[in-house]
Amino acid sequence: MNEDRLVRSTNWGHVAFATFLLVLCLGYLWESASKSTDTENLLLVLPATGLAALLYLILLFQELRARRSADEAMEAPAPFTWSKLKTPAIMFLFGLYMLGLTYAGFDIPTFLFIAGALAVQGERRPLIVFGYPAVFTVIVVWGMQKLLPFPIPTLLL
Amino acid sequence: MIDFLAVSGALDILSSNWTAWAVIIPGLLLGLIGGSMPGISISMTMAIFLPLTLYMDFFSAVMFLTAIFTGGGFGGSVPAVLMNIPGTPSAVATTFDGYPMTQQGRHNEALGLALFASCIGTLAGYVLLFLLIEPLSIAVLRLGPLEMLVVALWGLILIAALRGRHVARGLMAGVFGVLMGTLGMNDAGYLRGTFGIDVLLDGVPTIPAIMGLFVAAQLFNLIGRDYIVADEGSRRMSFRLILAGVRETMRYPGVLLRGSAIGIIVGAVPGVGSSVSNLLSYAETRRTDPNPASFGTGNPKGVVAAESANSSSEGGSMATLLALGIPGGGGTAILLAAFATHNIVGGPKFLADHKDIVYAIIFGNFIQALLLLGIGLAFIHVASGIVKVPLRLLVPSVMVLSSFGAYSITGNLSGPVTLLVFSLLGWLLARYDYPVAATVVGLLLGRLVESELLHSYQLSAGEVSFLLQRPVAMVFLFLLVASLLAPFLRQWRGRSRIGPATPVGG
Numbered sequence: 327m328n329e330d331r332l333v334r335s336t337n338w339g340h341v342a343f344a345t346f347l348l349v350l351c352l353g354y355l356w357e358s359a360s361k362s363t364d365t366e367n368l369l370l371v372l373p374a375t376g377l378a379a380l381l382y383l384i385l386l387f388q389e390l391r392a393r394r395s396a397d398e399a400m401e402a403p404a405p406f407t408w409s410k411l412k413t414p415a416i417m418f419l420f421g422l423y424m425l426g427l428t429y430a431g432f433d434i435p436t437f438l439f440i441a442g443a444l445a446v447q448g449e450r451r452p453l454i455v456f457g458y459p460a461v462f463t464v465i466v467v468w469g470m471q472k473l474l475p476f477p478i479p480t481l482l483l
Numbered sequence: 484m485i486d487f488l489a490v491s492g493a494l495d496i497l498s499s500n501w502t503a504w505a506v507i508i509p510g511l512l513l514g515l516i517g518g519s520m521p522g523i524s525i526s527m528t529m530a531i532f533l534p535l536t537l538y539m540d541f542f543s544a545v546m547f548l549t550a551i552f553t554g555g556g557f558g559g560s561v562p563a564v565l566m567n568i569p570g571t572p573s574a575v576a577t578t579f580d581g582y583p584m585t586q587q588g589r590h591n592e593a594l595g596l597a598l599f600a601s602c603i604g605t606l607a608g609y610v611l612l613f614l615l616i617e618p619l620s621i622a623v624l625r626l627g628p629l630e631m632l633v634v635a636l637w638g639l640i641l642i643a644a645l646r647g648r649h650v651a652r653g654l655m656a657g658v659f660g661v662l663m664g665t666l667g668m669n670d671a672g673y674l675r676g677t678f679g680i681d682v683l684l685d686g687v688p689t690i691p692a693i694m695g696l697f698v699a700a701q702l703f704n705l706i707g708r709d710y711i712v713a714d715e716g717s718r719r720m721s722f723r724l725i726l727a728g729v730r731e732t733m734r735y736p737g738v739l740l741r742g743s744a745i746g747i748i749v750g751a752v753p754g755v756g757s758s759v760s761n762l763l764s765y766a767e768t769r770r771t772d773p774n775p776a777s778f779g780t781g782n783p784k785g786v787v788a789a790e791s792a793n794s795s796s797e798g799g800s801m802a803t804l805l806a807l808g809i810p811g812g813g814g815t816a817i818l819l820a821a822f823a824t825h826n827i828v829g830g831p832k833f834l835a836d837h838k839d840i841v842y843a844i845i846f847g848n849f850i851q852a853l854l855l856l857g858i859g860l861a862f863i864h865v866a867s868g869i870v871k872v873p874l875r876l877l878v879p880s881v882m883v884l885s886s887f888g889a890y891s892i893t894g895n896l897s898g899p900v901t902l903l904v905f906s907l908l909g910w911l912l913a914r915y916d917y918p919v920a921a922t923v924v925g926l927l928l929g930r931l932v933e934s935e936l937l938h939s940y941q942l943s944a945g946e947v948s949f950l951l952q953r954p955v956a957m958v959f960l961f962l963l964v965a966s967l968l969a970p971f972l973r974q975w976r977g978r979s980r981i982g983p984a985t986p987v988g989g
Contacts, residue, residue: 340915347659354662358675366671369940370933374658381655388651413706417907420882424903427886428896436883443879447706454876462880470887476894478887 332393344385351378415446431479432470437463485614492839493846502543507851508858510550515862517551518558518571525555525571526690529817533824541825542840546847548821549797552814553851556794557601557859564593564786566705572693572758572927573793575920576765580778580785587781591721595728596783598859600739600790603732605852607743607791608750608798613845615802628938629950633959635928635935639921640966641759641766650971652917660922663687664929670937682897691889691898692926695905696912696919702878703910709874720864729856731783738768738784742791749792750799758924760799764792770969798848805841806834 355375358367419442426435440459449455467483497503517528529551536544559571564581577597584593626634639657666676667686677683732739742764749760768788769778778785797814804815822829834841889898912919943949950956 337915343911343915344655347655351659351662353678354666354676357678358673361675362673364671364673365940365945366937367669367673367675370665370936371662371675374662378655378658378662381651381658384651385655409707413703416706416878417703417910420906421903423882423886424896424899427890427899432887432890436886440879440883443882444875447875447878449875458876462883466883466887470891474891478890 332395334390335392335394336389337392341386341389344382344389348378348382351375412446416443419443419446427479431481433463433467433480433483436466486838486842489838490842493842496542496839496843497846500540500542502539503546503847506539506543506547507550507847507854510547511554511851511855511858512862514551514554514556515558515561515859516554518555518574519561519862525552525559525573526814526817528555529814533817533820536821537824541822541827542843542847544821544825545818545844546851548818549801549844549848550851552797552818553605553794553848553855554858555814556605556797557598557790557855558862559793560597560601560786560790561594561863564597565590568702572923573761573796574789575758575923576761576789577786577793579765579789580780580782581789583779583781584783584786589724589781591724592728592731592783593786594863595725595730596732596786597728597790598725598856598863599729599732600742600787601794602852602856602859603739604743604746604791604794605797605855606849607740608747608795609801609845609848609852610798611743611747611795612798612802613842626955627953628935628942629953629956630959632932632935632939633956633963635932637959637963637966639924639928640963641763649916649918652915653921656912656917656919656921657925660925660927661929661932662925663692663922664689664926665933669930670934682901686930687926688889688893688898688901689926690892691901692905693923694885694889695902695907696909696923696926702882703906704913705874705878722860722864725860725863728783732787735784735787738787739791741767742788743795746792746795747799747802750796751802758927760796761789761793762920762924764788766966801844801848804829805844 352375355368355371358371361367419439423435423439426438437459440462441455444455444459464483467478467480470478471483513528513532514525518525529548532547532551536547539547555571556573559569559574560577560581563569563574563577565585567578567582567585569575569578581593581597584590639661640654664687666683668674668684674684682688745764745767746760749763765778765785765788768784769775772778772782772784800815801818804818819829827833885902886899889902890896892898893901909919909922912922939949950960
């Protein structure tokens with residue numbers, strides 16, 4: 327590897343994420359200031375957001391100055407595989423699960439989420455894909471119904 | 484310093500109350516199970532079983548809840564070692580070296596180290612509580628808001644400094660956590676940061692948020708793998724190797740003592756507790772070690788430092804609870820609730836009037852620490868079964884359990900929704916190498932930091948010279964600045980010194 331030849335290597339995903347964090351902090355400051363500009367309201371929020379802005383500039387500076395070897399930069403990106411979509415697919419299912427809890431309670435969405443997550447992860451045996459989520463859902467819903475002093479919304483159980 | 488009449492009364496209470504003995508083992512087991520299940524925190528387990536204590540007398544209720552507390556202290560280290568998921572926030576530092584040990588196939592030793600360090604830590608915490616409860620209560624009473632503020636900020640800085648390579652990211656994660664922790668109404672009565680969402684009036688639901696940041700974020704990273712430990716041989720549990728880990732703990736008496744001392748002191752400071760003490764102890768052990776670069780690569784001292792500190796914090800936080808009636812964290816807050824359900828108010832008057840009960844609680848916890856060693860050894864075999872479960876089953880199951888857990892905390896769907904939002908955030912933080920622990924501790928301490936800052940501002944009338952009148956705060960401030968500069972000094976020294984690091988146990 328030729329370590330003498332270095333090229334720019336900015337991680338734009340990281341820049342976007344740091345910007346997202348800063349926007350959230352600034353949004354909070356703006357919302358707080360719109361309620362009241364009293365010292366006792368902004369005593370922590372203002373300097374903390376200022377510090378976040380300063381740290382963002384440092385992160386941006388570090389990211390824009392990031393370098394890696396030319397050989398490394400020339401390497402072909404790893405080929406696309408469907409397995410790379412597993413994580414976003416399960417994150418999406420988890421989001422749908424939360425939506426399902428709102429409208430259908432805990433039992434059916436729990437069964438569907440586990441079955442879906444198993445299928446996404448490559449499980450194809452019907453007994454596992456359908457049997458395991460059914461047994462797990464019944465046990466957990468029943469257990470939580472017994473433990474909690476308030477009701478759990480469900481459709482069937 | 485020790486009231487022997489009260490000690491005699493305590494022994495009477497212990498010898499005449501069979502219920503108190505009967506609830507210790509179930510309490511330890513519940514704590515071990517709750518602590519070892521990612522997302523089911525110690526305080527949550529205690530909260531779930533709090534209604535049961537209504538059917539017990541006061542002493543038995545406290546024994547039952549402290550047994551859950553003690554069991555959970557070690558339970559949290561099981562997934563921390565095996566899965567890199569701290570079962571509780573107090574086991575964060577256990578992951579740093581515990582999980583690398585698992586990856587090297589040394590999970591048996593790591594669990595043995597964690598168990599024995601936990602037992603010694605718990606025992607040390609309560610022995611010191613026994614000896615020092617009265618002077619400690621006076622010392623904690625002298626900590627003003629400024630001292631509390633600087634201690635909390637110091638804890639946060641240390642977490643950022645632990646990630647020496649990315650100090651700016653660590654600080655950013657911590658600042659972001661602190662800001663998230665202050666959403667809702669502050670102590671001065673200002674309501675902000677709700678963005679029109681009613682659920683945020685009381686702030687971010689902390690426990691679901693922490694579960695999201697730690698649990699789901701970690702689970703997302705496990706997707707696509709078959710088992711937690713790829714090599715089947717490495718997944719085997721060995722009683723002999725666990726015992727070897729137990730024995731190995733005794734090779735680090737200095738680390739054990741220092742961890743226990745840090746845990747007791749930090750645990751006694753309200754609002755900071757074991758979630759900070761394990762990180763402080765880890766950082767201090769790494770800082771003073773001749774081979775600091777070996778930490779994070781599977782150094783047994785890292786596990787011992789973290790576990791002895793988080794377990795001894797229980798004794799420290801009990802000191803504040805019993806002496807001042809102030810809960811140091813979630814666990815002691817539940818204990819305070821148990822006090823209230825039995826019409827007992829913790830604090831100086833309780834300590835003065837019922838010293839026999841206080842000593843009985845301390846002696847009861849000596850016994851719990853000893854029982855934990857035996858029960859913990861048996862439990863490791865059961866709990867460690869999680870490494871043998873295929874991840875494709877484990878991942879959605881734990882996500883579902885976390886969702887149920889989040890619901891049980893808030894009593895409505897705001898818990899699961901918070902879990903989802905923070906799990907996505909946690910995944911992004913981990914993806915871009917931000918320390919999730921810094922955000923979590925920031926979130927936990929945000930409200931405390933703002934409240935102490937407000938009180939300090941009111942006391943000082945905005946005069947910076949007020950700091951000069953507070954020597955203890957100045958000492959903590961010096962430590963804070965030193966911690967902030969330490970990573971840069973380390974980098975600078977590293978550049979001027981050439982020599983490869985020697986990983987331990989590699």
